[in-house]
Amino acid sequence: MNKPMRASAETLLFKTLADPTRRALFERLSREGELTVGALTRRAGVSQPAVSQHLEALRQAGLVRNRREGRTAHYRVTPRGLAPLTNWLALYSVFWRQRFDQLEKLLKEMDQ
Amino acid sequence: MTDTGASTQSIVEERLMPHPPEKVWRALTQPALIAQWLMQNDFKPEVGHRFTFRAKPQPGWTGVTNCEVKIVEPLRRLVYTWGDGTESDSGLQTVVTWTLAPEAGGTRVRMEQSGFRPQDEAAYRGASYGWRRLVAELQRVAAELP
Numbered sequence: 373m374n375k376p377m378r379a380s381a382e383t384l385l386f387k388t389l390a391d392p393t394r395r396a397l398f399e400r401l402s403r404e405g406e407l408t409v410g411a412l413t414r415r416a417g418v419s420q421p422a423v424s425q426h427l428e429a430l431r432q433a434g435l436v437r438n439r440r441e442g443r444t445a446h447y448r449v450t451p452r453g454l455a456p457l458t459n460w461l462a463l464y465s466v467f468w469r470q471r472f473d474q475l476e477k478l479l480k481e482m483d484q
Numbered sequence: 485m486t487d488t489g490a491s492t493q494s495i496v497e498e499r500l501m502p503h504p505p506e507k508v509w510r511a512l513t514q515p516a517l518i519a520q521w522l523m524q525n526d527f528k529p530e531v532g533h534r535f536t537f538r539a540k541p542q543p544g545w546t547g548v549t550n551c552e553v554k555i556v557e558p559l560r561r562l563v564y565t566w567g568d569g570t571e572s573d574s575g576l577q578t579v580v581t582w583t584l585a586p587e588a589g590g591t592r593v594r595m596e597q598s599g600f601r602p603q604d605e606a607a608y609r610g611a612s613y614g615w616r617r618l619v620a621e622l623q624r625v626a627a628e629l630p
Contacts (some may be wrong), residue, residue, distance in 0.1 A: 460605060468495060471521060474520070478520050482517075
């Protein structure tokens with residue numbers, strides 16, 4: 373159904389994000405912008421070498437990129453990293469169901 | 485989900501709401517009310533009016549949805565474009581159509597979002613590995629979506 377290249381890009385993304393520690397690192401970078409390996413390690417609950425390894429996996433999957441300043445590595449999220457996983461039909465189905473719930477709640481409140 | 489043409493798909497959500505069409509119409513067309521159930525916006529019920537919905541930015545999406553009002557038939561039908569292709573990496577461009585029909589006991593409220601291309605849902609096909617783990621995450625993201 374999919375072209376082989378596309379399927380393997382997806383598989384790599386899924387495999388990469390299936391690891392909870394890695395996913396937590398990715399989410400933090402999504403929320404907080406650019407961070408150093410040191411800053412990421414402080415709240416990761418694993419050692420710095422482990423964090424570096426996870427970051428390298430995220431980098432190879434195209435989810436983050438890094439730059440070096442002297443001995444310090446800075447990481448940030450790649451804007452297009454998650455694009456192959458965006459299933460808009462699935463996302464919007466959930467979205468509208470939730471918004472309809474909120475609309476019904478609002479209409480009830482407008483009575484009062 | 486239903487097919488609407490050879491190559492695009494749409495999402496339909498439809499409910500009978502125990503309120504008169506006048507009231508539902510207000511919730512669909514007054515910016516302060518829209519903000520309470522849908523998103524922050526600068527909507528005006530005028531054909532040709534360009535407006536935006538705003539949410540929290542996500543990786544791969546700016547948090548902004550650019551829209552334009554296409555049809556306004558008070559108490560009956562409201563159509564606006566949803567996304568102009570510039571907001572996200574995938575270039576999503578869809579149309580949202582609201583239809584209100586009075587019924588015994590209230591108003592039948594129907595929303596159809598049309599214009600999804602095959603690639604807009606292609607992501608999970610062929611990726612049988614581990615996608616279920618991401619569904620919870622998907623729902624979390626969806627709550628803050630476009």
